[in-house]
Amino acid sequence: MSLDIDSALQLRRNQSLTSIIRHELEQMIERGELSAGERLNENALAARLGVSRGPIREACRGLEQSGLVNVVVNRGVFIRALDGREAAELYEIRAALYGLAGRLLASIVTDEQVAILSGYVAEMDAAMAAGDLNSFYPGNLRFHEAIVEFGGNGRLAAECAAIHREMHLLRRRTLDMPGRMATSNDEHRVILERIAARDPAGAGAALEEHVLISRAALFGPLGHYPDA
Amino acid sequence: MSLDIDSALQLRRNQSLTSIIRHELEQMIERGELSAGERLNENALAARLGVSRGPIREACRGLEQSGLVNVVVNRGVFIRALDGREAAELYEIRAALYGLAGRLLASIVTDEQVAILSGYVAEMDAAMAAGDLNSFYPGNLRFHEAIVEFGGNGRLAAECAAIHREMHLLRRRTLDMPGRMATSNDEHRVILERIAARDPAGAGAALEEHVLISRAALFGPLGHYPDA
DNA sequence: CTTTTGCTGATTGTCAACAGTTTAAGATCC
DNA sequence: GGATCTTAAACTGTTGACAATCAGCAAAAG
Numbered sequence: 001m002s003l004d005i006d007s008a009l010q011l012r013r014n015q016s017l018t019s020i021i022r023h024e025l026e027q028m029i030e031r032g033e034l035s036a037g038e039r040l041n042e043n044a045l046a047a048r049l050g051v052s053r054g055p056i057r058e059a060c061r062g063l064e065q066s067g068l069v070n071v072v073v074n075r076g077v078f079i080r081a082l083d084g085r086e087a088a089e090l091y092e093i094r095a096a097l098y099g100l101a102g103r104l105l106a107s108i109v110t111d112e113q114v115a116i117l118s119g120y121v122a123e124m125d126a127a128m129a130a131g132d133l134n135s136f137y138p139g140n141l142r143f144h145e146a147i148v149e150f151g152g153n154g155r156l157a158a159e160c161a162a163i164h165r166e167m168h169l170l171r172r173r174t175l176d177m178p179g180r181m182a183t184s185n186d187e188h189r190v191i192l193e194r195i196a197a198r199d200p201a202g203a204g205a206a207l208e209e210h211v212l213i214s215r216a217a218l219f220g221p222l223g224h225y226p227d228a
Numbered sequence: 229m230s231l232d233i234d235s236a237l238q239l240r241r242n243q244s245l246t247s248i249i250r251h252e253l254e255q256m257i258e259r260g261e262l263s264a265g266e267r268l269n270e271n272a273l274a275a276r277l278g279v280s281r282g283p284i285r286e287a288c289r290g291l292e293q294s295g296l297v298n299v300v301v302n303r304g305v306f307i308r309a310l311d312g313r314e315a316a317e318l319y320e321i322r323a324a325l326y327g328l329a330g331r332l333l334a335s336i337v338t339d340e341q342v343a344i345l346s347g348y349v350a351e352m353d354a355a356m357a358a359g360d361l362n363s364f365y366p367g368n369l370r371f372h373e374a375i376v377e378f379g380g381n382g383r384l385a386a387e388c389a390a391i392h393r394e395m396h397l398l399r400r401r402t403l404d405m406p407g408r409m410a411t412s413n414d415e416h417r418v419i420l421e422r423i424a425a426r427d428p429a430g431a432g433a434a435l436e437e438h439v440l441i442s443r444a445a446l447f448g449p450l451g452h453y454p455d456a
Numbered sequence: 457c458t459t460t461t462g463c464t465g466a467t468t469g470t471c472a473a474c475a476g477t478t479t480a481a482g483a484t485c486c
Numbered sequence: 487g488g489a490t491c492t493t494a495a496a497c498t499g500t501t502g503a504c505a506a507t508c509a510g511c512a513a514a515a516g
Binding site: 015016018054057058059061062063064065066073086089090092093095096097099100104153154155156159 | 243244246282285286287289290291292293294301314317318320321323324325327328332381382383384387
Binding site: 244246279281282283301302303 | 509
């Protein structure tokens with residue numbers, strides 16, 4: 001029972017109003033309740049959350065630094081809008097980081113971890129067979145998260161998570177299009193294969209390509225940037 | 229002359245006290261005036277800078293998100309201390325990002341850019357010949373900055389700059405050891421060569437290796453992490 | 457002598473109010 | 487009718503004050 005108390009205290013310890021609000025805003029952005037370009041009204045937010053403007057402002061300065069909002073002096077904070085060029089740049093970086101993750105993981109992966117990853121792929125297969133995009137997405141997410149987690153570079157994992165959060169700022173919300181489910185999972189299978197084979201270069205290349213293909217799919221067959 | 233006024237207004241426009249203070253603190257960390265683990269006293273800082281605690285706190289929340297400080301509830305903000313493991317992780321990420329920068333640049337580099345990079349290498353050669361570490365360092369910095377800038381991915385450049393700032397949190401301050409000057413510039417020459425040859429894969433690999441060698445040099449011949 | 461308990465000063469977390477700027481509506485002029 | 491100036495409301499930037507919490511020290515208990 002002391003575990004509950006401990007964890008509760010631990011939570012209370014690291015959570016000021018500022019951090020709670022920042023987390024809440026992050027989730028609102030992730031859920032799409034705050035759309036790109038929208039302005040945050042400090043007074044309204046303060047009233048709605050039952051706190052004063054101080055913690056709100058501090059939370060916003062944190063969000064600014066992590067790229068989720070823009071702050072314009074004397075005008076307010078705006079949910080950042082990712083244009084095509086910025087999204088393309090982000091995908092490029094993401095590809096490089098996933099390539100690194102793949103190389104790292106393939107050189108230290110355990111059999112248990114391979115089994116877990118394999119389970120995610122199976123989940124996605126099932127979702128695909130059922131044509132259920134809503135259950136495909138979380139499997140996809142956990143597959144990618146697990147790869148960077150298992151890679152052992154904690155900072156890399158944090159960086160990938162931050163980039164993923166930032167991707168939600170893209171106006172075109174379909175991060176993975178329905179039509180790509182099948183081919184995407186084929187790519188997952190190749191990635192898994194090469195990780196299981198302890199082939200760092202191969203796994204890295206497969207992951208890198210996987211991300212770059214997503215980017216191409218997002219930007220359409222022509223590959224040009226929208227509104228850039 | 230309107231340029232002066234404009235730029236002054238532009239500065240005033242985008243600069244609240246918060247952003248000025250954040251920038252000031254970043255520079256203090258970079259100059260080593262604030263050493264790792266040290267605690268920031270809000271009252272003292274506010275008094276010294278002639279402002280109230282509000283902007284100071286907002287600036288610190290920004291620094292927290294960019295990883296330069298740790299904030300502990302009810303105890304204050306502490307200059308973050310990078311232990312060996314975290315530094316190693318950061319070098320790994322940095323290597324991957326520079327690899328990407330090299331591949332990007334080699335595929336789009338202009339002759340003028342090659343000339344500029346070549347100039348930096350020459351500067352470093354001169355500094356090396358004079359045994360002047362103090363003039364080697366800025367050349368080195370500009371060489372690396374230029375590579376990511378010329379690569380055309382603005383976000384990548386920002387990310388590399390952020391990582392570079394964060395590296396200053398390492399307790400062992402010699403980011404590039406004197407003994408490495410000669411071999412380091414040899415590596416620079418190889419990098420430049422491959423960029424000039426429009427060889428993306430080669431340039432990327434050379435840059436990646438360059439960073440990983442720096443990491444190895446920092447951690448000593450044994451390659452183990454200090455205090456990790 | 458060691459440990460615990462209860463203060464005291466200092467410091468952080470939060471709030472409410474004031475000052476300056478922006479925005480937008482209304483009035484005025486062409 | 488449309489454009490421009492005026493003015494007031496709304497909002498952000500900043501400040502100072504108050505409440506809550508923490509570190510350190512002294513006194514008391516074992």
